[in-house]
Amino acid sequence: MFKPIELFIGLRYTRAKRRNHFVSFISLTSMVGIALGVTALITVLSVMNGFETQLRERILGMVAHATVSERGAAISDWQSVLDQARQHPRVEGAAPFVNGEVMLTRGGNVSAAMVRGILPEHEGEVSDVVDHFVVGDIDRLVPGEYGIVLGSELASLLRVRVGDQVTVVSPEARMNVVGITPRVRRFTVEGIFNVGMYEYDRGIALVHMEDAARLFRTGDGVTGIRLKFDDLMAAPWLARELAADLPGTYSVRDWTVQHYNFFQAVRTEKTVMFVILTLIVAVAAFNIVSTLVMVVTDKQADIAILRTLGLSPGSVMGVFIVQGAVIGVVGTLLGVAGGISLALNVDTLVPAIERLMGIQFLPADVYHISELPSELRWNDVTRITGVALVLSLVATLYPAWRASRTAPAEALRYE
Template identity: 70%
Template sequence: MFRPLQLYIGLRYTKAKRRNHFVSFISLTSMLGIAVGVTALITVLSVMNGFEHELRERILGMVAHATVASFAGPLDHWQALTRDLREQPYVEGAAPYVSGEVMLTRGSAVTGALVRGILPAEEPSVSQVLDKVVAGRVSDLKPGTFGIILGGGLARALGVEVGDDITVVTPEARISVAGILPRIRRFHVVALFEVDMSQYDRSLALMHLDDARLLFRTGKGVTGIRLRFDDLLAAPRLARKAAAHLPGFYRVSDWTEQNRNFFRAVSTEKTVMFIILLLIVGVAAFNIISTLVMVVTDKQADIAILRTLGAAPQTIMGVFIVQGALIGVTGTVLGVLGGVGLALNVETIVPAIEHLFHVQFLPADVYLISDLPSKLQPTDVVHITITALLLSLLATLYPAWRAARTVPAEALRYE
């Protein structure tokens, strides 16, 4: 006879046609429920991993790993500080910057923006913004020409293109014979950039460092120095290490301080979604309990005969654990195959659906990212698979225990 006995009888019960078709229907429902739950878990977590990865890459492509600034006013002697920082082995790039909030106008169009003054030759060492230029030339950003590079969303809000002029209004006022007037300067649009994040495309403008110092009247000083490290995840430790090598006291902050709440919110949302979608698998596991309870009731006579032939209670438990586990394993395998296949093709399926129905799920003017990225992580698949199998296995324990407690004489009394 096939050994072990529990596996043989459990598989036989699973393949046998039941007198009660409702039990078969619930078994199929349980299997499909687990498959759908596992598929949803893998797909949603992969999409959220993709969002987190894209946000991290795009945000950190625009912001520096750390910044060094003075506690009071502009940072003087920034040339020497920049050289000292570049000499550190863990610093891959260092570039000065001047920043300030302004109002941009053209005709009747008015919008606020954050202006960042940069050195075009040194900016690529700390950010990727100049690599995202889609119109115009970065080489036209020269000192004294008052050129400006706008984000694509900012340019559309103002209705300007490369070659047009805009007016920059700073919040600093000047006193004249006509009274107190804001400081105004006309700039020439030399290029446009697109990073596919409305946070930057709609609010960031770049100009040459010298022009920014004239605009904000920082003299020979700058707002601070932006740094890029060789290890992104070690930025907090490396920022403190860089501060220790600087002569004097400076305010040093890293990217985790600037975006900590944002990435913490993404991580929390991922955890909550995992728990919510896990309830689908939990409901399917409850269906396994219902299925096995009805099977135990249906097989009372068979259980009694097995007991009278010498089958131990543990053997009876094993029979129904095998039957329930088979439902869980089949559903989990189907769910893993469906989830992995869907997660790997989300970036193809979603644009096809948008094109077919002429809709856009993530409008660029509302969401930070307008596409639906996906990043499948093997560890997520393993954790989801193990969790689904454990829930399925736990769901078999009560019905199997109930079957093992069957009294042969009571079960065979009316047979």
């Protein structure tokens, strides 16, 4: 006979007979429920992992890992600060910048934007924007020629192409014979970039730093110096370390200061989604309780006979734990297979569904990104698998204990 006896009988009870099709249907429902819950958990967590990664890469591709600034003033001696920052062994890149809010106009089209004055030869050290040009090139920003590079959404709103001119209106006023008027300067569009994040494609314009300094009248000073470290996640303590080395009133703000609440909200949402979807698995797992309770009731005579033949209460308990565990294991494995397959193909399935239904799940003007990313992490798969198996095992304990308490004489009285 198949050994151990608990495993043999437990596996035998998982096969349906003609008189207990309803029990088998409940077992199948429990198995499918666990599979769907595990699939949903793996897929949703993978999408949220991808969402967090994409946001971090795109945001930090524009805002840099840390920024050096002087409290309440422009940095006049920025070259020495730049050189000192580059001497830090963990700093991979540094570049000065001049920031200012402006109004861009072209014909009847008007839009507010943030103009960032940069040095084209150094921008690639701290930003990924140089790799996302649709038209033109960042090297076409030449001092004195008043060239400007626009995000794709901003260019589309203003209806401009490379070679067109846009009027930049600075909010800082100047006095002349007709009174107080804002400063106005015409810039020629030299390029269009698309970083894939609506906030930046819609609200950022790049010009040469010298042109920005003349526009905002910062003289030889700069708004700040952007830094890139060799380790993104080490930015908070590296920023504090660098701030301690810099003289004067300079401060160093890392990316977590500006975006900490946003990424914390994403992580919290991921945790909440894990808990909510785990409840689906829990409901399906505890369907095993009702399945095994009905099986125990149906098998009262069989249990009594096994007990009279010498099977211990612990072995009876093991029989029904095996039966419930089979349902949980099969459902979990099916869910893991389905979740992995779905998570690895989200980027192709979602666009196909959007084309088929004629809708867009993530409008770019509402969400930070317009594509549904997915990043499968094996530690998530392991954690989800473990939770599903534990819940399935826990669900078998009460029915199995109840079966072990069956009194042989009482069960066989009316047989």
